[in-house]
Amino acid sequence: MKENTPIIVDKKKNTFWEVVLKFLTKYRYFFAKIGISILTLALSTILLFFILRKIPGDIVELYALKLQNAQGITYDRAYELAKSLLNFDPNENVFAAFFRYIGGLFKGQLGESYLETGVSANSLIKTRLPWTLFISSVALFLSFFIGTNIGGFIATRRNGIANKISSSYIAITGSIPDYLIALILVIIFGYNLKWFPTQNNYDAFSVTPGFNFPFIGSVLYYAALPILSYTIVQTGVWILHMRGSAIGVLGEDYILAAKARGLKESTIRRRYVKKNALLPLITMLGVSFGSLFGGATLMESIFNYPGIGLEISNRIVNKDYMVVQGLIFFSAAMVIIVNLVVDLLYPLIDPRVREK
Amino acid sequence: MNKEKFSDFLSTLKIFFKNLGHNLLNFLKKIFSSKKTIIGFVLIMVFVFIGIFGPLIFPYDQNTDVANKYLLPSTEHFFGTDWLGRDVFRQVIAGTSSVLEIAFFTAIFTVTIGTILGIISGYVGGVVDKIIMSITNIFLSIPSFPVYLLLAALITLESSVSLALIISLWSWAGLCRSIRVQVMSIKERDYIQICKVMHMSTFHIIFREIMPNVFSYIAVNFVVAMRNAIMASVGIMLVGLAAYDPTNWGAIINAARMKGLVNYKNILIMIYPLVFIIIFQISTLLLSNGLDETLNPRLKVK
Amino acid sequence: MENKTPLLSLKNINMVFKKPGSLLKDQYIHVLRDISLDIYAGEIIALVGESGCGKTTLGKIITGLYKPTSGEIYFEGNKVSGIFDKKVTSFNEIQFIQQDSYAALNPVRTIYQSLYAPIKNKHKKWSKKEVDAKIEELMQIIGLYPSEQYLSKYPHQLSGGQRQRILMARAISLEPKLIVADEPVSMIDVSLRLSILNLMKELNEKLKMSFVYISHDLSTSRYFAANGKVAVMYLGEIVELGQIADVISHPSHPYTRALVQAVPVPDPTYKGADELPLKSMQLGSLEDRTEGCSFKERCLYCTSECNKKQTYQSSKTAQVLCCNLSTVLDKDK
């Protein structure tokens, strides 16, 4: 054991390593977070890969047959071609395939489609991601904004009616899955009242994609129902969390101290209750973005909205597994990155965490 | 075994059960003190009753009878008939058991995996904790629904148990993490430290000191797991997978949707299973909120 | 009651904690520094000091909850490295009474269950009747009879004072030779504190149990450890060790003097000192503790020698860890 008198660090010119060391320890909080995220991403890739290993072998034969009659080559030549194109060889040993897959990953190939040549996970992501991001983030921030305000309102004002209404709202929207609400909205507003379109993301005939108002108008018009169904459910969740957090904060001593200092009710609500109650909810933003992103599959298939979710469900149904693997991997990466960003931004909002 | 030892053994057994009974009694008295719990529990029991005895009272025959398809609800067909003339009411009744099966099996699998791993990583800590935590991180970051679809497509589903297994594979992570946090906080409490000073066995510490404290949390999450199971299973069926049981409520909704919801008759057929799902979900919500309020002292409304 | 081998003796105990959150460069906090202490059978010793002086950590080392970074512990002469030492698994001669009586009892188990388990665990072969008899006897000792009224209750259904007595019953249920009590009365109403302290005094006299009484309050320490010893601790070191009555009436170490003068006295006519003999009010911190005497920033008698390593010198009344003790003492004359 080193002898117990403390080592006295004399202040000689600190070398390069000490500067690096000081920098590292100062931001070790961030490096730790980044490290964990990378580890999680790597493990997710491994897990996804091994799930996909269970793909039934007949995919390659199907593709080989297609190639054979398309290019008039012998079956086993087509089989070889199919294997290389698909980057998947059922009878190859697992680790070789895994390293080839990782190699492909680093080169950015997330997965080639065998149904349509030239279509890969990357191309699909380029075209589909903006749409999913659009409705997910709009729905998320809309519901977060409405939910936290209502939650804060009913927590600070103890009147019965508002509490009862919001509790029943939370109970109902909590019990109906968002995709069923989407179905109901489609039936009411789509088929019967015909106020809103129920399919696709914009009116392809009358509008040309580009940064012009008719296009944006049409996009918003078509995205109304999907966003509405997400928002209805998510708002209930945010009201619940905000009310719980705000009631917790109201019990704190600094609220009583603020009241004793003769601060106006509105100031106390804004700078004391709201600010402190919102902090724990920020970390939840990352998690709920993940769940929205995950849930997109079903929502988009109901509205036939061309997002990543719809791609995944279509590709799964007609067994285009290589692309599916790429898309799911990408979704997981998105969720991890969003959570990482929220974690890194959190100290800027909450001073208590800042100096760690 | 001599007489005295035997009677002593009997008395400890009697005490044990009396104790167990006593604990169970006041536990039941405690949780049924809240209105929410009672309503929620009664509703679920109604569903269980329908699930078991429904098909006996209203047997459902699948053969089609196209002549009287799309009949309006009448005394003979309470919910009317669908596009193949099959009685919708009996379909929904027959589907109840498969829905309940999914709910209960998922809840059981999720809670067992989540609790065991949660306690191990919470109590043992160190490297084991780090490993289990990184595993849960994966399951929490990969979006659950696309994976359900993938697994449902890869493995041909032929029964509720397999569907339940798939759903619970991806929902145990959240529970494991929160139980780990609870166990870690309890482990630091004074009454656990005192057990170490008094040389109590690890078995005693985990099962007699920590488990009872975590039990209320597990009970609430059992019901929450049931809710998530329904959400996921209906979702999977709406995408056309796991169609092993056409009478499952999700399957009926999907079938009606496939027939085209422009025709209002299909909408009518879809409404009934939808309402059943909503009622079931509200009952699980009431039960979980009620349990949470009674068992969780922190939430006690003064 | 001096006998030759001390019941428990600590030899230059050091405790170093790793500062949490330091991923790369490890920062260490030296919580306990070269502590040596002997406790004899039936003796009471008070560990007194302000928060952060390491008295609770020392208490946990004695009970074996913490393993010291260096230094040895001898129990009745034979070497022990804390109760986790497999050699002495049946070694529960030392018990612990904690400060917060509510946190020290499992909220979901009845008082009976909390008492039953340790006794049954130690005397595996005892029948239920024998264990019940022992519990009945314990309840008599701590003065909670008729016991049925308390045994079936849960911790939250009892008052602070009653819970503290249950803690004591549980501690003595394993017939220990030494009890470490960490601030046992600081959370109890003033009027009831003495009844708990009297009960502990009785246990000391009747059952010959020695006590380590950890507290920040000199008054209760003086009452409880009446003719025992006191060890005044500051920043992880014992700065003064001696008979408690003498140390309080004639404190030697400058820190002890400040501590004694700062204690308010329940008598308005007693004119205590207004200005404390201290340079600064700010309690030193363990992290940036430098060489030599830990008290030198705040000591009025500080000289250059204070930077050297301190050794124990003895004044009339106590062993004092202070370099220029003589200058301090003759300043009084």
Place this chain on the structure above:
Amino acid sequence: MKENIVEFKNISIDYPMKKYTLRAVNNVSLNVKRGKITALVGESGSGKTTLSSSLIRCISEPGIIAEGEVIFNSNDGSLINVEKLKEKELRSFRWEKVSMVFQAAQSALNPVLTVRQQFYETLDEHGIKLTKEEKEAKCLKILDFVKLDSKRVIDCYPHELSGGMKQRVMIAFSLLLDPEVIILDEPTTALDVITQHYIFNLLKEINKTMNISMLLMTHDISVVASFADYIAVMYGGRVMEYGSVEEVFKNKLHPYTKGLINATPSIIGNIDDVRPIDGRPPNMLDLPKGCVFSDRCPFAKDICKEKEPETLYKEDGSFIKCHLFLGGEDNGK
């Protein structure tokens, strides 16, 4: 100006719960002398915090003032009826006339705002029209007054300050709007003896130099003996005895006061004549019939068990609520 700055007249405070109504303070009449330090002594559940927080109507939920008046005789001669104040007047009354230092000073500051922001906010809310420099100067002045490194502390967030520093920031905060009365709710319970001594000296200095009257809440009788001028002993929601500290400590008339003083161990005097008060602290839900202390009082007579004693007022303004001193034969031991 009147001799009493605050007069509580027959104040009763109720906590209406779902199944029962808890009367925390029952028919209390008490005066706070101008420029003096009045101590409210009582154990847990005695109602001292409830009574004092009624002065700025900050009783914790769901407490309400059931009956009685709180009269505030401001230094500028005006008479304010606190319980009749409307919302707006009450807000300006709070902190301009009466400010408060909370028991849990550790968590009385908003964790997400710096000290400067919270000081400025209070100044602005009370419509104090000052330029930025004047505000900064005022804050730095009072932070220096409580002997804090004001330049550094003003930019800190609450979690960056130690316990003692936070307490001093709260004391500085209470001086921000030059109040006439400061309520101190157990200001030093969580602090060490030396810091406690230091803070009470600081408070005494504030009382002397700024002529601010103080209402000090504590359960520790020795603190009262060393720092307060007047003492009111509370038990079970009633004031048992009130008088100047010298008189009350000399005569020790009321049995509870005598019991409390004798139950407090001290670092001087003989430890044998210290005795606990037997029995259990009052359960506010089923107080004994007659005098609330009758179940623990060694001098309890039959009348004490039947009828609640009225308050006997003496010429010098002190009073006592005990049957021993009513009904003619005055055998005050």
